[in-house]
Amino acid sequence: MTEVLRLFAFNCGWFQCRPGYFIEGDEGDYLRGPVPSYLIDHPKGRALFDTGMGARYRRDCETALPANKFGLQWFEGMDIAARLRAIDVDPTSIDWIVNSHLHVDHCGGNVHFPNATAIVQAREFAVACDRPEPGLYDALDFDTGQPMRTIEGEFDLFGDGSVRIVPTYGHTPGHQSVIVKLTRGDVLLAGDCCYTERNLDTMVLPKATADIEQGRLTLERLSRMRAAGTRILFGHDGRQWATIRENARFE
Numbered sequence: 001m002t003e004v005l006r007l008f009a010f011n012c013g014w015f016q017c018r019p020g021y022f023i024e025g026d027e028g029d030y031l032r033g034p035v036p037s038y039l040i041d042h043p044k045g046r047a048l049f050d051t052g053m054g055a056r057y058r059r060d061c062e063t064a065l066p067a068n069k070f071g072l073q074w075f076e077g078m079d080i081a082a083r084l085r086a087i088d089v090d091p092t093s094i095d096w097i098v099n100s101h102l103h104v105d106h107c108g109g110n111v112h113f114p115n116a117t118a119i120v121q122a123r124e125f126a127v128a129c130d131r132p133e134p135g136l137y138d139a140l141d142f143d144t145g146q147p148m149r150t151i152e153g154e155f156d157l158f159g160d161g162s163v164r165i166v167p168t169y170g171h172t173p174g175h176q177s178v179i180v181k182l183t184r185g186d187v188l189l190a191g192d193c194c195y196t197e198r199n200l201d202t203m204v205l206p207k208a209t210a211d212i213e214q215g216r217l218t219l220e221r222l223s224r225m226r227a228a229g230t231r232i233l234f235g236h237d238g239r240q241w242a243t244i245r246e247n248a249r250f251e
């Protein structure tokens with residue numbers, strides 16, 4: 001068990017799209033963004049923020065998506081269970097899974113953690129159950145046997161203010177993010193409430209926004225947080241990801 005709070009960042013796959021998917025009107029070659037997952041190792045327990053994609057998105061060199069195709073994929077060794085084992089963390093030791101939302105590329109690895117309790121916003125769970133749509137919401141990913149705890153609004157995971165789940169609605173009706181208090185300051189694990197840094201710089205929401213009004217409020221909140229010194233780790237930002245040391249403690 002760790003004595004101090006530690007945060008680790010992993011990439012569990014790739015999200016390929018044209019720049020216009022993130023910001024309408026942007027042009028250029030296809031982008032390849034990460035599908036991140038984070039381990040929050042706290043003295044009172046271990047939590048993951050998002051878990052990547054399910055087995056059906058696994059590819060190998062023969063079946064890999066061409067670089068000019070929209071889609072999701074991951075390769076051998078990239079799934080969250082393998083990422084954890086690579087830093088000597090036993091997947092059965094994970095207590096909590098905080099899913100930002102229930103899209104296929106954020107909860108597809110929940111299946112690896114039967115001992116964990118998944119935490120989602122109640123309104124997100126309701127939408128995912130009401131409107132299953134393969135490629136977006138699929139019960140294959142989130143109905144995997146472990147307990148699901150639904151919450152409404154903010155939630156202090158360990159009761160000491162160091163890991164706070166905060167609602168960041170917009171991308172989906174019940175999206176949530178996590179603020180982790182590190183010694184160097186607060187870090188916001190955004191998930192898809194903000195795909196890239198450029199979305200925040202330009203204050204432009206992507207077309208794939210379920211609730212535009214809430215999405216705008218979320219962006220404004222992120223902007224204020226960033227101005228006050230919070231570091232933000234974006235949802236699928238390839239440029240930012242290139243600066244992150246994977247499988248290493250995030251200071």
Ligand SMILES: [Zn+2]
Binds near residue numbers: 101103171192
């Ligand atoms: Zn999403």
